[in-house]
Amino acid sequence: MEEYNPADEVVFNVDESTFSIKECIESVIGGTDYNQGKVNQWTAGIVEHSLTHLVKQGRPFKYIVNCTIMQKSGAGLHTANSCYWDTATDGSCTVRWENRTMYCVVSVFAVAVAL
Amino acid sequence: MSAFQTEEEIVFDVEEARKVIKESVEAVIGENAYQHSRVNQWSSSVMEQCLSQLSKLGKPFKYIVNCAIMQKNGAGLQAVSSCFWDTCTDGFCTVRWENTSMYCIVTVFGLAI
Numbered sequence: 001m002e003e004y005n006p007a008d009e010v011v012f013n014v015d016e017s018t019f020s021i022k023e024c025i026e027s028v029i030g031g032t033d034y035n036q037g038k039v040n041q042w043t044a045g046i047v048e049h050s051l052t053h054l055v056k057q058g059r060p061f062k063y064i065v066n067c068t069i070m071q072k073s074g075a076g077l078h079t080a081n082s083c084y085w086d087t088a089t090d091g092s093c094t095v096r097w098e099n100r101t102m103y104c105v106v107s108v109f110a111v112a113v114a115l
Numbered sequence: 116m117s118a119f120q121t122e123e124e125i126v127f128d129v130e131e132a133r134k135v136i137k138e139s140v141e142a143v144i145g146e147n148a149y150q151h152s153r154v155n156q157w158s159s160s161v162m163e164q165c166l167s168q169l170s171k172l173g174k175p176f177k178y179i180v181n182c183a184i185m186q187k188n189g190a191g192l193q194a195v196s197s198c199f200w201d202t203c204t205d206g207f208c209t210v211r212w213e214n215t216s217m218y219c220i221v222t223v224f225g226l227a228i
Binding site for chain 2: 044052062078081083
Protein backbone atom coordinates (compact mmCIF):
# COMPACT_ATOMS: atom_id res chain seq x y z
CA MET A 1 0.00 0.00 0.00
CA GLU A 2 1.49 3.31 -1.03
CA GLU A 3 1.84 6.08 1.51
CA TYR A 4 -0.15 9.13 0.59
CA ASN A 5 1.22 12.31 2.06
CA PRO A 6 -0.66 15.34 0.83
CA ALA A 7 0.62 17.42 3.73
CA ASP A 8 3.60 18.70 1.73
CA GLU A 9 1.41 20.29 -0.84
CA VAL A 10 -1.00 22.09 1.43
CA VAL A 11 1.42 23.81 3.78
CA PHE A 12 2.74 27.18 2.69
CA ASN A 13 6.47 27.07 1.95
CA VAL A 14 7.89 30.21 3.58
CA ASP A 15 11.53 29.86 2.53
CA GLU A 16 10.77 29.28 -1.12
CA SER A 17 8.41 32.27 -1.20
CA THR A 18 10.87 34.54 0.62
CA PHE A 19 13.53 33.72 -1.95
CA SER A 20 11.31 34.36 -4.95
CA ILE A 21 9.95 37.63 -3.52
CA LYS A 22 13.49 38.93 -2.96
CA GLU A 23 14.29 38.17 -6.58
CA CYS A 24 11.14 39.98 -7.75
CA ILE A 25 12.01 43.09 -5.73
CA GLU A 26 15.61 43.16 -6.96
CA SER A 27 14.53 42.79 -10.55
CA VAL A 28 12.08 45.71 -10.35
CA ILE A 29 13.78 48.29 -8.09
CA GLY A 30 17.31 47.01 -7.53
CA GLY A 31 19.75 49.86 -8.22
CA THR A 32 17.12 52.64 -8.56
CA ASP A 33 16.50 55.72 -6.40
CA TYR A 34 13.07 56.68 -5.05
CA ASN A 35 11.10 58.35 -7.83
CA GLN A 36 7.55 59.50 -7.16
CA GLY A 37 6.67 59.28 -10.84
CA LYS A 38 7.69 55.62 -11.05
CA VAL A 39 6.68 54.23 -7.68
CA ASN A 40 3.19 53.32 -8.90
CA GLN A 41 4.64 51.22 -11.70
CA TRP A 42 7.21 49.62 -9.36
CA THR A 43 4.69 48.45 -6.78
CA ALA A 44 2.40 47.11 -9.51
CA GLY A 45 5.34 45.27 -11.10
CA ILE A 46 6.45 43.73 -7.81
CA VAL A 47 2.99 42.43 -6.84
CA GLU A 48 2.35 41.14 -10.34
CA HIS A 49 5.63 39.23 -10.62
CA SER A 50 5.30 37.83 -7.12
CA LEU A 51 1.74 36.67 -7.66
CA THR A 52 2.57 35.07 -11.02
CA HIS A 53 5.44 33.18 -9.43
CA LEU A 54 3.28 31.92 -6.59
CA VAL A 55 0.41 30.82 -8.81
CA LYS A 56 2.85 28.93 -11.07
CA GLN A 57 3.72 26.68 -8.13
CA GLY A 58 0.30 25.13 -8.75
CA ARG A 59 -0.58 24.67 -5.07
CA PRO A 60 -4.17 24.81 -3.77
CA PHE A 61 -3.92 28.28 -2.23
CA LYS A 62 -5.54 31.68 -2.58
CA TYR A 63 -2.90 34.44 -2.35
CA ILE A 64 -2.75 38.06 -1.24
CA VAL A 65 0.42 40.02 -2.00
CA ASN A 66 0.90 43.40 -0.38
CA CYS A 67 3.75 45.80 -1.30
CA THR A 68 4.62 49.08 0.44
CA ILE A 69 7.37 51.43 -0.74
CA MET A 70 8.38 54.39 1.40
CA GLN A 71 10.87 57.14 0.71
CA LYS A 72 13.63 57.46 3.33
CA SER A 73 13.14 60.81 4.97
CA GLY A 74 13.28 60.18 8.69
CA ALA A 75 9.56 59.55 9.13
CA GLY A 76 8.48 56.64 11.28
CA LEU A 77 6.54 53.82 9.63
CA HIS A 78 4.99 50.87 11.41
CA THR A 79 3.16 48.08 9.57
CA ALA A 80 1.59 45.02 11.15
CA ASN A 81 -0.65 42.11 10.13
CA SER A 82 -3.04 39.94 12.03
CA CYS A 83 -4.80 36.86 10.63
CA TYR A 84 -7.83 34.79 11.56
CA TRP A 85 -7.38 31.51 9.68
CA ASP A 86 -6.43 27.86 9.87
CA THR A 87 -2.96 27.85 11.42
CA ALA A 88 -2.28 24.29 10.25
CA THR A 89 -2.43 25.07 6.53
CA ASP A 90 -2.32 28.84 6.02
CA GLY A 91 0.79 30.99 6.25
CA SER A 92 2.51 34.24 5.42
CA CYS A 93 5.93 35.63 4.74
CA THR A 94 7.24 39.19 4.88
CA VAL A 95 10.33 40.49 3.10
CA ARG A 96 11.92 43.83 4.11
CA TRP A 97 14.26 45.36 1.57
CA GLU A 98 15.98 48.74 1.47
CA ASN A 99 18.48 50.77 -0.44
CA ARG A 100 19.91 54.26 0.09
CA THR A 101 16.67 56.11 -0.74
CA MET A 102 13.73 53.84 0.05
CA TYR A 103 12.25 50.96 2.04
CA CYS A 104 10.19 48.21 0.44
CA VAL A 105 8.11 45.76 2.49
CA VAL A 106 6.32 42.89 0.73
CA SER A 107 3.96 40.50 2.53
CA VAL A 108 2.47 37.36 1.05
CA PHE A 109 -0.51 35.60 2.63
CA ALA A 110 -1.49 32.11 1.48
CA VAL A 111 -4.86 30.69 2.46
CA ALA A 112 -5.55 27.02 1.73
CA VAL A 113 -8.48 26.20 -0.48
CA ALA A 114 -10.76 23.37 0.62
CA LEU A 115 -10.74 20.87 -2.21
CA MET B 116 -41.29 26.08 -1.95
CA SER B 117 -39.40 28.68 0.06
CA ALA B 118 -36.57 30.65 -1.51
CA PHE B 119 -33.21 29.47 -0.24
CA GLN B 120 -30.84 32.39 0.05
CA THR B 121 -27.40 31.45 1.26
CA GLU B 122 -25.59 33.65 -1.23
CA GLU B 123 -25.99 36.71 0.97
CA GLU B 124 -23.93 35.08 3.63
CA ILE B 125 -20.95 34.18 1.56
CA VAL B 126 -20.11 37.49 -0.05
CA PHE B 127 -17.69 39.74 1.79
CA ASP B 128 -19.59 42.72 3.20
CA VAL B 129 -17.45 45.77 2.45
CA GLU B 130 -19.57 48.35 4.23
CA GLU B 131 -19.73 46.36 7.40
CA ALA B 132 -15.94 45.91 7.37
CA ARG B 133 -15.47 49.64 6.75
CA LYS B 134 -17.60 50.44 9.77
CA VAL B 135 -15.67 47.99 11.98
CA ILE B 136 -12.31 49.44 10.91
CA LYS B 137 -13.31 53.10 11.38
CA GLU B 138 -14.65 52.42 14.84
CA SER B 139 -11.53 50.51 15.87
CA VAL B 140 -9.12 53.20 14.65
CA GLU B 141 -11.09 56.02 16.27
CA ALA B 142 -11.31 54.17 19.54
CA VAL B 143 -7.60 53.27 19.70
CA ILE B 144 -5.82 56.27 18.15
CA GLY B 145 -8.38 59.11 18.08
CA GLU B 146 -6.61 62.44 18.53
CA ASN B 147 -3.32 61.10 19.89
CA ALA B 148 -0.11 62.53 18.45
CA TYR B 149 2.38 60.19 16.76
CA GLN B 150 4.64 58.56 19.34
CA HIS B 151 7.21 56.02 18.27
CA SER B 152 7.03 54.22 21.60
CA ARG B 153 3.28 53.66 21.39
CA VAL B 154 2.76 52.90 17.74
CA ASN B 155 3.37 49.17 18.20
CA GLN B 156 0.65 48.97 20.84
CA TRP B 157 -1.76 51.05 18.73
CA SER B 158 -1.46 48.90 15.64
CA SER B 159 -1.84 45.70 17.71
CA SER B 160 -4.97 47.06 19.41
CA VAL B 161 -6.51 48.26 16.14
CA MET B 162 -6.00 44.86 14.54
CA GLU B 163 -7.18 42.94 17.58
CA GLN B 164 -10.39 44.96 17.78
CA CYS B 165 -11.02 44.60 14.03
CA LEU B 166 -10.49 40.84 14.09
CA SER B 167 -12.61 40.28 17.15
CA GLN B 168 -15.50 42.35 15.74
CA LEU B 169 -15.25 40.59 12.39
CA SER B 170 -15.16 37.10 13.87
CA LYS B 171 -18.19 37.99 16.00
CA LEU B 172 -20.18 38.44 12.77
CA GLY B 173 -20.10 34.64 12.56
CA LYS B 174 -19.62 34.49 8.80
CA PRO B 175 -17.73 31.63 7.10
CA PHE B 176 -14.65 33.73 6.32
CA LYS B 177 -10.94 33.77 7.08
CA TYR B 178 -9.63 37.31 7.67
CA ILE B 179 -6.31 39.10 7.20
CA VAL B 180 -5.91 42.59 8.66
CA ASN B 181 -3.05 44.85 7.67
CA CYS B 182 -2.35 48.09 9.54
CA ALA B 183 0.23 50.76 8.56
CA ILE B 184 0.85 53.85 10.69
CA MET B 185 3.06 56.58 9.29
CA GLN B 186 4.21 59.82 10.84
CA LYS B 187 3.37 62.93 8.78
CA ASN B 188 6.54 64.57 7.62
CA GLY B 189 6.28 64.85 3.87
CA ALA B 190 7.63 61.41 2.92
CA GLY B 191 6.02 59.56 0.01
CA LEU B 192 4.32 56.21 0.67
CA GLN B 193 2.84 53.81 -1.88
CA ALA B 194 1.02 50.61 -0.82
CA VAL B 195 -0.48 48.12 -3.27
CA SER B 196 -2.10 44.69 -2.95
CA SER B 197 -2.82 42.05 -5.53
CA CYS B 198 -5.00 39.00 -4.86
CA PHE B 199 -5.51 35.58 -6.41
CA TRP B 200 -8.85 34.37 -5.06
CA ASP B 201 -12.49 33.68 -5.80
CA THR B 202 -13.84 37.00 -7.06
CA CYS B 203 -17.45 35.97 -6.41
CA THR B 204 -17.13 35.53 -2.66
CA ASP B 205 -13.88 37.13 -1.48
CA GLY B 206 -13.23 40.83 -0.97
CA PHE B 207 -11.37 43.55 0.85
CA CYS B 208 -11.87 46.95 2.38
CA THR B 209 -9.27 49.69 2.90
CA VAL B 210 -9.74 52.65 5.22
CA ARG B 211 -7.34 55.62 5.06
CA TRP B 212 -7.56 57.63 8.24
CA GLU B 213 -5.51 60.59 9.44
CA ASN B 214 -5.18 63.10 12.18
CA THR B 215 -2.80 66.07 12.45
CA SER B 216 0.35 64.00 13.10
CA MET B 217 -0.07 60.63 11.38
CA TYR B 218 -1.73 58.50 8.74
CA CYS B 219 -3.27 55.13 9.53
CA ILE B 220 -4.12 52.77 6.68
CA VAL B 221 -6.02 49.60 7.56
CA THR B 222 -6.96 46.90 5.04
CA VAL B 223 -9.14 43.88 5.81
CA PHE B 224 -9.18 40.93 3.37
CA GLY B 225 -12.02 38.40 3.73
CA LEU B 226 -11.70 34.97 2.10
CA ALA B 227 -14.65 32.60 2.02
CA ILE B 228 -14.09 29.18 3.48
